[in-house]
Amino acid sequence: MVIFMAGVKSDSLKGVPLTLIGGIIAVVIISFAAACILGAVLLYTSSPLKPYPINFFGFATWIPGPNVGYSWTTQWISDLGVGPSSFIFNVGLMITGVICLPFFPTLLKPLGHTKSAKIGVLIGVAASVALIGIGAFPENTGFYHGLFSILFWSLIAVSAGVLSYAMRSSPLFPRSIQWIGYFELVGGLTCLVLSGIFGAVPEWTMLLILVIWVYVAGITMLIKGRTA
Secondary structure, eight states: OHHHHHTOOSSEETTEEHHHHHHHHHHHHHHHHHHHHHHHHHHHHHOSEEEEEEEETTEEEEEEEEOOOOOTTTSOGGGGGSSTTHHHHHHHHHHHHHHHHHHGGGGTTTTTTOHHHHHHHHHHHHHHHHHHHHHHSOGGGOHHHHHHHHHHHHHHHHHHHHHHHHGGGOSSSOHHHHHHHHHHHHHHHHHHHHHHHHTHHHHHHHHHHHHHHHHHHHHHHHHHTTTO
């Protein structure tokens, strides 16, 4: 997908600039992802039962128990992928990852096809694949879920930072977007480490920063991409 998009010589697809298309994809997919997560929270909270993890003779399993709601301060985001909200959350993540695959290559033209832009795009595509893996292997599957989660959060933070660095020479993106991307890189990787100590709050913080960065970048591409 990256090779195909990067090799597109035309600046437009059927008369529509790729930058504009990228902006549309970014705004739509981040809105879709946010809706799926919020919908999953509502479903999880409204259910009378929720799954509880237990260790049974060395084997991790989940059992149903009374539900007192979802707490973003104490529960992982991935908890939404098990139980009453599992379908909308897991399928939503997989769809988001699939649609993100063609988004990152649309950044190449406005970023001038620079080396840093190409690296950031490749890392972003890898992060999209990891996001699909998180949905395909929910929290109750164990090892693979943890692997894809670490890969996604690490890769998306690095991708945002590298792409923001590439934006420094692009007239399309204002400096504010670059600083949000740098904050996602430093703050995201820091939060990834802190999540192992403090749990859910740093993870939700990572998500919030990422949503803001994609929204701002996508809206910029949407507005300025008509003439880019």
